[in-house]
Amino acid sequence: MNSDEFRIRGKELIDYIADYMENIHEHRVTPNVEPGYLKPLLPLDAPQKGEEWEIIFKDFQDKILPGVTHWQHPRFHAYFPAGNSYPSILGELLSSGLGVLGFSWAASPSCTELETIVLDWLGKMLNLPKSLVPTCTDEKEVLTERDLNGNCNVPNFNKTEDNRDDDEIDQRPEGGGVILGSASECVLVSLLSARSSMLRKLKSENPFTEDGVLLSKLVMYTSKLAHSCVEKAGMMAMVKIRILEPDENYSLRGETLEKALIEDQSNGLVPFFVSCTLGTTSCCSFDNLIEIGQICNRENIHLHVDAAYAGSALVCEELRFFSSGLELVDSFNFNPNKWMLMNFDCSCL
């Protein structure tokens, strides 16, 4: 496909998407197909020669579209609202047009810097506590200068985490965010970070004990109503998991956690991580962050908050009553691809 054809097909596709969104209510919400419907409709091997766009697009309309679940349909009430929007589609188009990879600063400076800046914006929009969004904003002038020296929010290419001196680490603002692929990734990353910190501490106290033995003492906690990704993350991290009962309002309470902690500590286990949920998957209930946060802070336990579902609501001042206690947490994730008109996947840690 040359650029002339791209111009034609691209514009046709823009019209197609606008038509699709305007007439989406004419489709069934869920497709009327059986598992395995597609295989007999497609050749067993990829075609040896490229095909004309018309043929490919006809295949899409005749074979793929009938198997699509229409997430943007006005009567789609499954899972969660996967908000899409025209600006979001255009943003993705521009990004795929540039074909840029942002895995390090040098790989694409504007890509990595824009991510950091917009995550700061988002954190402020949600009114997250200073412990989570960078303190940068308090000392703007000083930090802008430091920015230009590459010391703020920018990877330092000459030193690895290990040989940075402690002073430098202390000077760097804490907090700030990144975009990951899913809330599941955010929970896993937070858990691995907490595991690593706690193991380092235990190792310094027990330098001759095998890491695996220390690991077998670690225990994490979450509510029965937490998303399954929390339990999965625990399995990947190979730590013990205690699934706690929520109260009659489906909220995990401090008392329940406290009881479990005492029991486990008396059995020689080391509690190190709690994952709370703001907006559970099954019924959008809220764990009690204030009670749990106070316990975690006292016991030096990493408290993560998975607000994948309800986090976006914190943009509204009148809904911030459920954010009480966020100042006590160590990490927080939410999904702008739910409610915030972003297309999948976009989860912010």
Place this chain on the structure above:
Amino acid sequence: MNSDEFRIRGKELIDYIADYMENIHEHRVTPNVEPGYLKPLLPLDAPQKGEEWEIIFKDFQDKILPGVTHWQHPRFHAYFPAGNSYPSILGELLSSGLGVLGFSWAASPSCTELETIVLDWLGKMLNLPKSLVPTCTDEKEVLTERDLNGNCNVPNFNKTEDNRDDDEIDQRPEGGGVILGSASECVLVSLLSARSSMLRKLKSENPFTEDGVLLSKLVMYTSKLAHSCVEKAGMMAMVKIRILEPDENYSLRGETLEKALIEDQSNGLVPFFVSCTLGTTSCCSFDNLIEIGQICNRENIHLHVDAAYAGSALVCEELRFFSSGLELVDSFNFNPNKWMLMNFDCSCL
């Protein structure tokens, strides 16, 4: 933005991308900016009201574009070729236009089924052994029928992995692929799968030993030239890692592995995973799959092959000499977003 404006802006953007690709040689390859350049150019907070597209696009051109590293530039020789193409851009546009999530079959049947089918195509294009691509193709008619019953390549919603009976598992074709976000994810997933199998085996032999103690006996192997993601995966999985020396042709050899195995086994460790590379990051060297595969098969060690960089070359019959030994491996990943004109990110396991 309503659909009328989307039609206008979308078409402008298609032209912009075509213009960009046609004139990309006029840009510098790497941007002339210092770390932190972007922050002073943008407001400290997100705007309270939406802005006009013209203003946003002017911001993009004045502030973002000057910080872009042009990966598609003809003189871009860094990292790896991040092949982009017009059809790939259109595919992504269509996919973001539909706004569909494919995390389970019901969430979007055509999305999940197409992934499986195209991965079969890709596997055949690379001439991967039957142990990696589904045996489906050998018994087409039987399997098409089974497909319609939902028993092939389709998640079974009523039974979890644990309560499926063994007969059913035996009947299911082995192999097949999925798309993950990066080669790093592929290596991690393969490693976790191998760890899980080996721990289950050890646990059945030592039912009263703590998982953490069993874990501390596991050891994995890779070459000094393997991508850093292999070592990172090992750290996440908390297993011991032995980084082995390649030979004078930068290839990891069976003899080196054998020596390490004997030493570790005599120290009571349990070798369970080897990650080889086809096309190392630093010099595109190739580990000796035949020698290593024979050892791994004999010792019941999971052999993973990271062909992120060179895998796409297997499409060419004349380059398949380096695939010898692939019939001995347990898992394999390669990145169509290198060489295969796919946009980032697309890594196939």
